[in-house]
Amino acid sequence: MSEPRTYSSDPVVLPLRLDPEPAPVPGCAVCRELANVRDRARAGGDVTTVSDCNVYLRRHPAGH
Template sequence: MPDLTEAVHLSDPMSALEPVPNPGCDVCTSLGQQREEARVMGNMTTVTDCNVEIRRHPHKMQKRWSA
């Protein structure tokens, strides 16, 4: 029977890589600034919300070739 007395070590979900705001995008830049302000204030809920918004913010793909 395995020994169940050892401590369990869970990973920190906040240590995952955060999305990088798209350079030149005003929306992404604003969200990045909001995220950093929230982090300084210890508001990790807003930090997470900003990360979600940055990930979901659409950017038009450049055409690689034209038909």
């Protein structure tokens, strides 16, 4: 009899995202503020907020 497997399947390999950071749309106050918050967070070492700001910038199409 063979040894039972202790895992269910092969591991999932996720791609490493190396997309450039989104740039604020010129003339958009919301985009500019998100970029400012992102810059302050990066300076303070808060990578979670940097990531959150990038997501908000990508998902902020209203008014453009």
